[in-house]
Amino acid sequence: MARTFIIDEMVGSRGLIRRDEFVKIITSALYSLGYGKAGALLEEESQIKLHPSSVTSFMQLVLEGKWDDSITILREFGLSPETKKCATFVILEQKYLEHLQSGNTKDALLTLRNEISPLCINTNRVHQLAACLVSHSQIIIPSTETIFVSSRQEILENLQKLLPAEVIVPERRLEQLVEQALDRQRESCVFHNILDSGLSLYIDHRCESHQIPSENIQVLQAHGGEVWYVQFSHNGKYLASAATDRMTLKSGRVCLKHLLAGHNKLVCTVSWSPDDSQLLTCGLEEVVRRWDVQSGKCLHVYENLGTALVSCGWFPDGKGVFCGATDKSICIWYLDGREEECWRGHRTLQTSEMAITNDGKSLLSLCQDSAIVFLDRQAKFERLIEEDQAITSFSLSKDSKFLLVNLANEEIHLWSLEGDFKVICTNKGHKRSRFVVRSCFGGIEQGFIASGSEDSQVYIWHRSTGELLLTLPGHSGAVNCVSWNPCNLHMMASASDDRNVIIWGC
Template sequence: MGAIDMEMNKVNDDGVVSLKHILTGHQKPVFTISWSPDNRQLLTCGMEEVIRRWDVSTGECLHIYEKAGLGNISCGWFPDGKRVISGLTDKSICIWDLDGKESECWKGQRTLKISDVAITSDGKRIITMLRETTILMLDREAKVERLIEEEQTIISFSLSRDSKFLLISLVNQEIHLWSIDGDYKLIMKYKGHTRSRFIIRSCFGGFKQAFIASGSEDSQVYIWHRGNGDLLESLPGHSGAVNCVSWNPANPHMLASASDDRTIRIWGLNRVDLKHKETYSNGVIHQCNGGTSLSK
């Protein structure tokens, strides 16, 4: 089986995008991509395959995470960047150190066969999908479980940097924003992208995470204003369904997207004069530019 090429494009100081690396190694479509907290590494996960950890500056694959007889279905970083968490095809959740040594594992019905996985910024709560319409919050220390119930089937989810909000993508082509700080509450809905057959992932991003981005089956990346739900941009460029997006945690002007076309694209903000306005919503105050466009 041939290797899969993943293109990484660099945004230069003049706003021009150039090819930086082609990451080769995955044997199946790339389903998950995740930046490390320090912005220097990437985790990528193939469809029921291995997890690969990459050096962004050199394009070198630093480590491969795998478990005999099982495939990985999702991956993510611990907040300290020193451990990796993943969901596996036997519905278990595992934690590895960077060298691949397994440190913790929760077996049994702790995740669906196809599921995202996340951990809160304090490292205490693991978040995953328990059932098709249910998100599980698992407290590692107190061994307490809390649930978020949706009416529609959940496709994927993403945790905000401050661990106070959860973004849930649904089968009905809606993305829901939940507050999980204290009482759980649905506070915003985003619409416009296309999803009918595949798993499509969304994320928070931009300055103070004032934007929401999502992949789409129409080969585009969609970007909304987090506070008011307005659709700001739809970015063409991929030639297949965009499965996953991940906003750079250190550079608010950089966004990565992974596609069925077997490439990963890195998007950068155009250099424009920002028209700032304060927006009060979703429990935060942030400055944003609703007219900012992105370059390929």
């Protein structure tokens, strides 16, 4: 069956890459990594050969040491005079050294006198080669057949670097391009060291300033009051914001989807269902409402007779919700409102700070001014995460291994929740004196920390080092909350007392 391919000349978002060259680089990488079948299949399917037959013959002649024939083919490549002369010099130098190694000094002398010298390039190198006729000590010459072959492969790689890419794709070209990109990132990136089973691993979090969402790309002005809370959905397609006037739901780039009205008091927190089809909202010391995202309708109201609710969240399987109450209890409900479990006692404060680990087995809640309780639901075991300052808010990482704790003394502590709980990094710089300011993880592998601040700026640190990377001006009031898009890592939202939500991008 015949197939016809239409190949665009240029590819890439900016149209700067020649398709044929791009395919050749990928094919070459497949061959060099040992994936010969995959490389051959790509050549067949794309109908773009890695090398024309003349180049393949040239490469084979070099590996076989047929120097005169390889120079003859080289002259057919249409090279510039300078490139042709340099490539010829590389080939003839190898021819000369192999004559020397085999003890054929007569042919070596003829090659040097009649072929290399007339090229009139690299005079110093020619003098060094001539000296080898007198003393072999001035240059290391391979002494085994195995090294001979390796030396020819090395010569071929040098020729590949010298000749234009349209003639022959340089060996390991894709690896070189990736390494060059990483080198450029190292110039402006902060790399951190992780010790894992005794190995030192360096992870590049691409923290160049142009890759952190630092440009004000949109201002959302749907609210008529201070915006206290903002949160992206898990799929990154929706953004929920809570303010002193109402609750809003936004989508797209970024347009208003719903105004969620129904609470009698201010909305203090929101929580997305695991599949993002529903949303929980908690009124300040009031009730928790469950909403349908598509229709904007309230599906259920959760309330605890005799006490008010102050926080809420979803279980990872989406089959239940949990809420913190003003009587310092934690209640767990099925979606239809039936109570599954209730933890009573000094486990919550009148604050919206609660979280659940990604396996659903443990709950975290602010239980004292300076302590967070870690509740193991299965083992009925409790541990305290204690600070020596008042805790204003906290945020759990996606993998549940780390906890961000915002303190009243204008510090943000990064806790490790593996093994013995401990502070592993301290972030400083943002301002907080009166209000609750929230922080979050974000970026590739959640390698950054972002926080609001009472000086109207957003602060961004490197997670592992605590180094302050950026401060983002744009708001005219205290920034209360930030949320980093979990799917579009180049998007972030910040909520402020100036009644606005700013969308940050790259």
